Amino acid sequence: xxxxxxxxxxxxxxxxxxxxxxxxxxxxxxxxxxxxxxxxxxxxxxxxxxxxxxxxxxxxxxxxxxxxxxxxxxxxxxxxxxxxxxxxxxxxxxxxxxxxxxxxxxxxxxxxxxxxxxxxxxxxxxxxxxxxxxxxxxxxxxxxxxxxxxxxxxxxxxxxxxxxxxxxxxxxxxxxxxx
Numbered sequence: 670x671x672x673x674x675x676x677x678x679x680x681x682x683x684x685x686x687x688x689x690x691x692x693x694x695x696x697x698x699x700x701x702x703x704x705x706x707x708x709x710x711x712x713x714x715x716x717x718x719x720x721x722x723x724x725x726x727x728x729x730x731x732x733x734x735x736x737x738x739x740x741x742x743x744x745x746x747x748x749x750x751x752x753x754x755x756x757x758x759x760x761x762x763x764x765x766x767x768x769x770x771x772x773x774x775x776x777x778x779x780x781x782x783x784x785x786x787x788x789x790x791x792x793x794x795x796x797x798x799x800x801x802x803x804x805x806x807x808x809x810x811x812x813x814x815x816x817x818x819x820x821x822x823x824x825x826x827x828x829x830x831x832x833x834x835x836x837x838x839x840x841x842x843x844x845x846x847x848x
Contacts, residue, residue, distance in 0.1 A: 710806035764798030
């Protein structure tokens with residue numbers, strides 16, 4: 670009876686472990702689906718090396734597969750070594766003091782094209798912030814273009830209003846002369 674009780678406890682423990690593994694696998698699948706459906710580029714970075722990226726990140730930078738990112742240095746998205754060093758120091762300082770880093774920088778696609786990006790990083794360990802960080806990247810090209818268009822439209826509106834005022838001011842003396 671003692672032997673059967675001992676064996677049943679081991680079997681029950683094995684069943685619980687198997688159920689826990691299946692639950693973890695299911696949760697991981699759900700998490701992966703959520704991250705893949707995001708319209709924002711998301712990356713897991715370990716010591717300034719990409720460990721995982723979602724498909725939006727791959728598409729944003731003009732690559733074909735996630736494997737082109739995995740285990741590659743984040744240096745690949747910076748235009749120059751100075752930008753890479755500056756960003757690294759800025760990120761490190763922000764992560765140490767605030768636990769998050771938030772900045773805009775011009776990054777480079779696979780084909781060499783540049784685009785403005787907003788990058789936000791969160792660390793998992795404030796003692797060693799570069800050990801594991803979660804990075805989100807947003808392509809700011811459309812927003813910058815919209816801001817420029819709005820600026821141009823406002824500028825044109827100002828020119829039109831000024832032209833109307835000038836016409837009015839010139840029209841008054843001309844009317845008096847004609848009268």
